Amino acid sequence: MEPHDAPDLSAFKLAFRRHAAGVAVVTGRTAEGVPVGFTATSLASLAAVPPLATFNMARISTAWPAVEHTDHVIIHLLGARNRALADRLSGPHDARFAGDHWVPGPHDLPLLTDVPAWMLGRIVERVRVADNAVVVVQIEDGGLGDEDAALLYHERRYLTPGELAAE
Amino acid sequence: MEPHDAPDLSAFKLAFRRHAAGVAVVTGRTAEGVPVGFTATSLASLAAVPPLATFNMARISTAWPAVEHTDHVIIHLLGARNRALADRLSGPHDARFAGDHWVPGPHDLPLLTDVPAWMLGRIVERVRVADNAVVVVQIEDGGLGDEDAALLYHERRYLTPGELAAE
Numbered sequence: 001m002e003p004h005d006a007p008d009l010s011a012f013k014l015a016f017r018r019h020a021a022g023v024a025v026v027t028g029r030t031a032e033g034v035p036v037g038f039t040a041t042s043l044a045s046l047a048a049v050p051p052l053a054t055f056n057m058a059r060i061s062t063a064w065p066a067v068e069h070t071d072h073v074i075i076h077l078l079g080a081r082n083r084a085l086a087d088r089l090s091g092p093h094d095a096r097f098a099g100d101h102w103v104p105g106p107h108d109l110p111l112l113t114d115v116p117a118w119m120l121g122r123i124v125e126r127v128r129v130a131d132n133a134v135v136v137v138q139i140e141d142g143g144l145g146d147e148d149a150a151l152l153y154h155e156r157r158y159l160t161p162g163e164l165a166a167e
Numbered sequence: 168m169e170p171h172d173a174p175d176l177s178a179f180k181l182a183f184r185r186h187a188a189g190v191a192v193v194t195g196r197t198a199e200g201v202p203v204g205f206t207a208t209s210l211a212s213l214a215a216v217p218p219l220a221t222f223n224m225a226r227i228s229t230a231w232p233a234v235e236h237t238d239h240v241i242i243h244l245l246g247a248r249n250r251a252l253a254d255r256l257s258g259p260h261d262a263r264f265a266g267d268h269w270v271p272g273p274h275d276l277p278l279l280t281d282v283p284a285w286m287l288g289r290i291v292e293r294v295r296v297a298d299n300a301v302v303v304v305q306i307e308d309g310g311l312g313d314e315d316a317a318l319l320y321h322e323r324r325y326l327t328p329g330e331l332a333a334e
Contacts (some may be wrong), residue, residue, distance in 0.1 A: 011309025162329020
């Protein structure tokens with residue numbers, strides 16, 4: 001079968017709708033001390049030695065000033081039990097840090113409690129592309145919480161991993 | 168519950184083991200015309216307008232010369248039926264393009280047949296970080312094939328998406 005043609009740029013949206021991604025939350029603190037953060041489906045490993053990871057964001061994000069002007073963020077990997085957290089950190093800004101779902105962590109950054117894993121990242125590159133940015137971090141510390149099924153975002157829904165793909 | 172401490176850098180590997188990622192294959196052609204490609208779990212959307220995406224790679228990859236010296240790649244989003252393709256494009260280099268699983272596509276780039284979706288990307292940034300690179304592409308074209316469950320990589324296994332996460 002030959003792939004069908006879809007030469008207009010909706011190809012991008014249609015293609016990414018078929019892509020599945022793990023769900024993370026990135027948190028930071030602005031130079032003024034305000035906690036900021038957002039749900040990200042772009043977290044990716046870049047290298048293991050040294051430990052490097054990337055995530056993407058819009059520069060209109062309320063978290064951009066923290067990424068632009070401070071050195072560290074915390075990246076949290078979400079599990080199935082954190083579904084509500086994914087919604088909260090992608091919802092109204094005033095509600096993102098209203099509650100007891102976080103504590104001050106390393107560098108006084110917001111550390112979400114009850115996540116399967118988190119990593120402290122030192123920002124080593126900020127690559128501005130159009131109105132967006134690719135952020136490269138070197139992982140300096142981290143911790144593990146209780147295990148859980150990974151939280152996935154796929155076709156605009158939150159899912160968990162299912163069956164093994166047939167060989 | 169407070170996340171447990173795991174301050175050594177194995178935190179990075181342990182954390183990413185808990186991360187789930189969609190599976191893509193990036194293909195290119197060196198300036199000498201040799202088809203190259205690799206299985207990637209780092210594909211991420213950067214922006215919809217203009218349509219931008221990112222992927223990460225090691226600069227020791229046999230595909231790096233194509234990314235470094237040519238302008239375009241094709242990014243394929245894999246489905247469950249492409250499990251063998253994911254293995255092939257991460258296996259021995261000589262076998263990656265031996266077979267009839269691809270045809271010459273736009274810009275004569277290797278186009279894998281029978282994938283759920285593919286996108287033609289023009290390389291707009293190559294960010295070298297240590298021995299690696301973050302590659303930013305602008306999507307210029309694309310196509311859709313038959314629908315399929317998305318192929319995931321999680322805990323070193325190929326999976327498909329499963330149940331909805333509870334709200």
